[in-house]
Amino acid sequence: MRRETLFAVNTIYREHDNIDGMYFGAGERALAIVGALRGNEVQQLYICGQLVKILSVYEEHGLLNDEILVIPSINSFSMNVGKRFWAVDNSDINRMFPGYDKGETTQRVAARLFECIRGYKYGIQFTSFYMPGNFAPHARILDTGYHDTDLADLFGLPYVMVSSPKPVDTGTLNYNWQVFGTKAFSVYSKETKNIHHDSAMQAIDATLNFMASVGVLKNKLGGILDGYTPVSAPLHFKEDELVNVMSSKGGIFIPKKFAGDKAAKWEVLAEVLDPYTGELKEEIVSPTVGQIFFSYNSNLISGHETSFRLIPQNQTL
Amino acid sequence: MVQTVATAELPVGESLNIQKNRIVPLGHISNAAKRICIVTGTHGDELEGQYVAWRLADELLKNIEDLRGIVDIYPALNPLGINSIHRGMPLTDLDLNRIFPGKEDGMISEYLASETLKDIAGASVCIDIHASNIFLRELPQIRINETLGDTLVPLAKHLNMPLIWIHASATVLESTLAHSLNSIGTPTLVVEMGVGMRITIEHGEQLLSGILALMSHLGIWAKKMPPTMPPIISDDWHVAFINSDVSGIFISETSHMANVSEGQELGFIADPLSGRVLKRIKSPVSGLLFTLREYPVVYEGSLLARILHGTN
Numbered sequence: 051m052r053r054e055t056l057f058a059v060n061t062i063y064r065e066h067d068n069i070d071g072m073y074f075g076a077g078e079r080a081l082a083i084v085g086a087l088r089g090n091e092v093q094q095l096y097i098c099g100q101l102v103k104i105l106s107v108y109e110e111h112g113l114l115n116d117e118i119l120v121i122p123s124i125n126s127f128s129m130n131v132g133k134r135f136w137a138v139d140n141s142d143i144n145r146m147f148p149g150y151d152k153g154e155t156t157q158r159v160a161a162r163l164f165e166c167i168r169g170y171k172y173g174i175q176f177t178s179f180y181m182p183g184n185f186a187p188h189a190r191i192l193d194t195g196y197h198d199t200d201l202a203d204l205f206g207l208p209y210v211m212v213s214s215p216k217p218v219d220t221g222t223l224n225y226n227w228q229v230f231g232t233k234a235f236s237v238y239s240k241e242t243k244n245i246h247h248d249s250a251m252q253a254i255d256a257t258l259n260f261m262a263s264v265g266v267l268k269n270k271l272g273g274i275l276d277g278y279t280p281v282s283a284p285l286h287f288k289e290d291e292l293v294n295v296m297s298s299k300g301g302i303f304i305p306k307k308f309a310g311d312k313a314a315k316w317e318v319l320a321e322v323l324d325p326y327t328g329e330l331k332e333e334i335v336s337p338t339v340g341q342i343f344f345s346y347n348s349n350l351i352s353g354h355e356t357s358f359r360l361i362p363q364n365q366t367l
Numbered sequence: 368m369v370q371t372v373a374t375a376e377l378p379v380g381e382s383l384n385i386q387k388n389r390i391v392p393l394g395h396i397s398n399a400a401k402r403i404c405i406v407t408g409t410h411g412d413e414l415e416g417q418y419v420a421w422r423l424a425d426e427l428l429k430n431i432e433d434l435r436g437i438v439d440i441y442p443a444l445n446p447l448g449i450n451s452i453h454r455g456m457p458l459t460d461l462d463l464n465r466i467f468p469g470k471e472d473g474m475i476s477e478y479l480a481s482e483t484l485k486d487i488a489g490a491s492v493c494i495d496i497h498a499s500n501i502f503l504r505e506l507p508q509i510r511i512n513e514t515l516g517d518t519l520v521p522l523a524k525h526l527n528m529p530l531i532w533i534h535a536s537a538t539v540l541e542s543t544l545a546h547s548l549n550s551i552g553t554p555t556l557v558v559e560m561g562v563g564m565r566i567t568i569e570h571g572e573q574l575l576s577g578i579l580a581l582m583s584h585l586g587i588w589a590k591k592m593p594p595t596m597p598p599i600i601s602d603d604w605h606v607a608f609i610n611s612d613v614s615g616i617f618i619s620e621t622s623h624m625a626n627v628s629e630g631q632e633l634g635f636i637a638d639p640l641s642g643r644v645l646k647r648i649k650s651p652v653s654g655l656l657f658t659l660r661e662y663p664v665v666y667e668g669s670l671l672a673r674i675l676h677g678t679n
Contacts (some may be wrong), residue, residue, distance in 0.1 A: 060667050062615045063640070134460060138504065138666060145539070152610060155668035180459050216542035218465050288414065292471065300376030325379045350378035353474040 051106050057162040058126060063107065067127040069159075071166065072102050072120045074109050080266045081114035082170040082232070083257070084163075084223060087144045087177070088135065089128025093241040094176035097250045098122035101257060105276055113268045118261075119170065122165055131303035145221040146176070148230065164226065171266060173227045173234040174257060178242040181280065181356065182245040182348040184295070184309040186341070187252050189284075190236040192219060196228040199286060202235055205256040209361070213289040216299075247353020255358055285341075287361055292343060295358040300323055303351035309360070311342045319358050323349060339363045372441070373482035373621060376473050383475075385483055386597040387441045390427045392434040396531045401436040401587050405578065406485045407496040408441070409464045409544065411448020411455070416496035418571035423578060436587030439490070444483060444544075452564070454500065465539070467547040483548055491585055493555040494523060496544050499661075500561035503670060506657035507570045509598070509675045510557045512536050515549055520600065525584050527577030528597035530657060530675065532606070564674050588676050599655075601675055603645050609672040611636060611665045623659040633672055636665060652676040 052073040058188035059067040085091065085098035102120050123129065128137040135142050141156045148168075149161025167173065179185065188209035189202040202210040219225055227234035236258060240249035253279040262270040297303075301322040307313055313336035322332040351357065372385040401412070407416025420442040427434055434505075439597060443449050447457045453460045456476050469480025487493050499505040508530035509523040516533050523531050540546055548555040558574060561567040582588035607652050611617065615636040621627060628648045636646040654676030663669065 061615070062614045062666075064637070064665065114430050138664070139500070140460065152608075153664045154610070154670060155666060158668040175593060180461060216537050220538045296472065296474075298376075300378045300382075302378070319575045352378055353376035354384070356474045 051109060056166045059159060060365055070157055074091065074105050074118040075114035075116055078116040079170045081118045081172045083120045084128065084165040085122040085177045089122050089125050090134040090243040092243050092246055096245045097176050100250060101254050103252060104229050108267060113267060118265055118266060123266050135155050144223055145218060147221055147223050147226040147362065149364060168230050170232055172233040175236045176253060177236045183344050183346045184240045185238045186343050187239055187249055187312045190238060191224050192227060194228040198233050201277060201283050203241050204260045206259040207256050208281050208284055210284045210286045211289055241252055252278055292361050293338055293340065294356050294361040295319060295334060295336065295360060297322055297334055297351050297355045297357045298350045298353050301331050303346060303349060305345060307342055309342050309345045313340055314359060316341050318329065336360065372486045373479045383446060383447060385479055387439050388424055389556045390438040390616060393431055399587050402439065402492040403642045404439045404493040404574055405588055406441045406444060406493060408443035408449050409445055410503060410564045411445045411453045413498035414564060414566055415498035417442060417569060418566045418568060419496055419574050422571060422575045432628045433589040435589055438668065452470065464544055465542040467542055467544045487548060488551055488553050490553050493548055493553055493556055494558060496558045498563055499559060502564040502662040504659050504661045505559050506624055507560035507573055508529055510533050510534060510559055519554060521532045522554055524598060525581040525595055526578060527573055528579060528598055529596060531600045584625060605675055605677045607674045607676055608647060611669045611671050612667055614666045616663050617660050617665045617671060619659060621656060623656060625656050627656050627674065629653045
């Protein structure tokens with residue numbers, strides 16, 4: 051492994067925010083992996099750190115074919131002060147791509163990062179959602195016209211979701227990676243600000259599956275990660291086809307079902323309790339038979355909040 | 368009459384309400400009566416519009432006999448943000464002005480956006496008042512997407528703002544309230560002025576007179592208003608941006624809204640720890656300094672100033 055400072059953000063009264071990349075192998079620029087773009091993406095940072103450790107073993111055994119770049123954190127500037135977005139102006143680096151090297155600070159960060167990671171054949175971003183909640187592990191692709199849904203099967207994760215980009219999504223890394231010719235995937239694991247070891251290991255296993263399938267790894271070593279069986283035919287669906295289950299009342303949120311669980315029609319998925327009396331205010335029920343793809347996980351919930359997102363039965367692309 | 372446009376229960380003993388004050392003429396309102404909407408408080412740290420909302424309601428209620436149409440004033444699209452000094456929607460940090468047109472069956476912020484948009488839709492004109500953020504002080508201005516110039520500039524000229532900035536379109540701005548309303552045929556003008564977390568009374572009074580002038584032009588206000596100042600109309604090619612290329616403390620040596628000369632020193636970036644000047648900031652062009660850094664801590668890339676140049 052070769053560790054390089056790709057670029058630095060100079061600050062006043064703090065040490066320079068160094069963006070470090072871990073290079074493995076040599077040859078064709080095969081795969082770039084990006085971790086925490088936001089300051090609360092601790093799980094994504096953890097995944098990258100563990101992946102770096104494992105890839106070092108692969109490299110020692112001569113099992114890498116081409117060049118791999120892993121960038122565990124781009125935003126320690128915000129992570130070290132407990133902020134999700136850029137700690138000064140609250141801007142989101144993942145809405146600034148492809149960046150602008152003469153623009154505002156986060157536009158420059160995005161531009162410098164993109165300069166380092168464009169041109170790789172494949173790109174993987176470990177990322178997170180803005181709402182408090184858990185996803186069933188999945189690979190996500192933006193429908194840019196350049197996307198390759200079948201390639202996403204190679205992760206062996208249970209689900210592959212294709213999202214239609216909204217205007218704000220045109221500034222994301224995934225979108226711009228694709229537009230500039232990289233086969234790009236976003237991998238979602240269960241947690242964001244807390245470490246969930248099992249789903250982190252599943253994300254790493256999925257990444258190794260992908261790398262082995264596209265030939266970046268000569269073969270996948272046994273004994274490093276055990277207990278994960280790749281799904282040979284992941285369920286494909288479009289984000290628009292998900293069924294959103296909303297709360298109508300605000301209160302204390304008591305989930306009964308979680309991401310990855312099955313839901314029967316009219317089954318109670320969660321309760322909303324009156325915070326003052328403890329009485330039941332609302333039962334949130336499943337409107338359909340399906341698989342729970344997203345489950346809200348904060349203890350408090352407002353009315354009109356997305357508490358669950360379901361993949362309705364028999365839903366495929 | 369205060370009306371609730373959208374509501375959602377919060378977790379503990381409170382509801383989030385988007386409210387408006389509908390001010391109507393005395394007596395019968397004809398079906399043909401025009402309606403103007405004044406919207407502000409989308410970003411919780413932008414308070415310049417609070418003064419305008421209050422002054423407009425005050426002026427109309429004191430002179431209600433001159434009102435000929437409907438005026439809807441929405442002072443706080445992001446009431447939780449205003450109450451918690453939070454630019455975005457608290458909890459999720461979402462920028463409310465990046466989720467329009469919203470979704471009726473979407474999450475809370477999308478639902479609120481959708482209901483607000485439906486309520487404003489169909490108005491003769493909407494004025495969407497923003498302040499700058501806490502970092503920059505802005506000359507009062509109207510910002511118009513270049514694709515909408517022909518429609519909106521004639522209306523904007525009445526608003527008594529010194530500058531109409533016609534800017535290039537950007538996909539990301541398609542999620543704003545103004546874009547969403549303009550795309551469904553409700554002409555919407557975006558006002559940007561002053562600085563975040565503060566009220567600049569002279570800017571507010573200037574805009575108030577402009578809103579009344581526009582209302583007069585549209586036949587909503589019977590009082591004859593004095594002529595408004597002719598604005599400078601610019602576009603992206605006439606705006607020079609000055610971004611910092613070092614981190615430090617910006618000390619301004621120029622007044623906001625001053626005319627500056629090419630090569631003139633506008634300020635400098637200081638390092639208080641070492642006592643050194645890290646960089647002297649000079650104007651690359653001669654023109655009007657219409658944006659000036661207000662918040663002194665700067666980083667590499669921070670916008671320090673914008674200068675309008677090359678106009679008559």
